[in-house]
Amino acid sequence: MTDDIAAAAHSSDIPFSPDGYVGDPAVRADWDNRYADRQRLWSGRPNGALVAEVAGLTPGRVLDVGCGEGADAVWLARTGWEVTALDVSGVALERAAGHARDAGVTVNWVHAALTEAATAPASFDLVSAQYPALLRTPDAAAERALLGAVAPGGVLLLVHHAGMETQQAHDNGFDPADYVWPSMVAALLDDDWVVEVDEQRPRVAPDGGAGAHHTDDLVLRARRLRGGR
Template identity: 65%
Template sequence: MHREHPDSPAPASHDPGEIQLLWDQRYAGLDQLWSGQPNAVLIGETRELKPGRVLDVGCGEGADALWLAEQGWDVTALDVSPVALDRAAREAGARGLTVTWLHSGLVEAALPPASFDLVSAQYPALLRTSDNLAEHALLGAVTPGGVLLVVHHPAPTEEEARAHGFNRDDYVSPADVAALLGDDWRIEVDETRPRRVATGAGAHHTEDVVLRARRLR
């Protein structure tokens, strides 16, 4: 794994067992992979939202999920890595917080449709498919009136992606999600903005691509 840039996606595999193994190895190789702090865009973009049911996609070690729970959200957090989920659950227990931890990929989770007031995907490694399964899973999880928030790093050049051992076209971008938004959605934010100072994995990135959309019906 590329420990100097641990947020680089792993080489693409569509086999759930291989995906889990890759992420388990990545987490097991370090005592803590991420900073332990909630993502700044999540904080800023949800500050005015009334807490309800939220899905945290690719929750990792749980910093976002725990912060959301502290704000009064009813949190479901999913990840493919039980190593990461175990760390998140231990931290939740230490803080006295309740979170529903779900060991699954997004597509495989078979979530109840239209059941979350907020779906948050912060820098997700979602595999692109010809039928846009991951994108439709994100959209389908949002209840009417709810918000979808997808945040990512700007797309690397082909050379940068190859240097880190992956194909950038294998992964879903915010633009891929935005392209599927129909008349039943209103885009509230779709921009690239300077990134706030951060620590931990991903701190070397200087910009964020932010998509926030509200489902109208």
């Protein structure tokens, strides 16, 4: 969930309360402002890499990290997944919940930062993070939260914009060094994991929406072994 990244659980029919947010208020406010500035920030379509990589998986429990306006979450629910979707922006989650109601699907919405979310560890058959804006910390908290959410036998799918990791800080204050990139997560994988995909590929970019100008994806797909910790 990045704009061009230079961007307490609720059921689909319950309004979101700002007081229920768990995480840094400044981060929430920043993302709320980004969403409030536009009627729709993203394309409204599921991300292409997600659709491609999930095609051969048996639906189970999925955590959608940085779900934004809910296109991925709704698509996953429609295809049989039991979806928990989290985001720091209450504005985004209100829109996402509306899309889920319109689609007639149920999603468990979580208004929280990934590292603060009260989700059960090692409980998701798929953890999907599509272009997430995860802040880097000395203890690799976000990276470890992604890995820690995956159940034994489950899959982590992390997709990001190729070429961003090596860019210099931008004039608008965005510094790629502040964020988590797939290589940082891959570096933490141990013998409990099997890397199934780790590549750069042309992006299947939806029309419209922030970030549509990016042409290539970094795709990391790793499976946690059933005997893993």
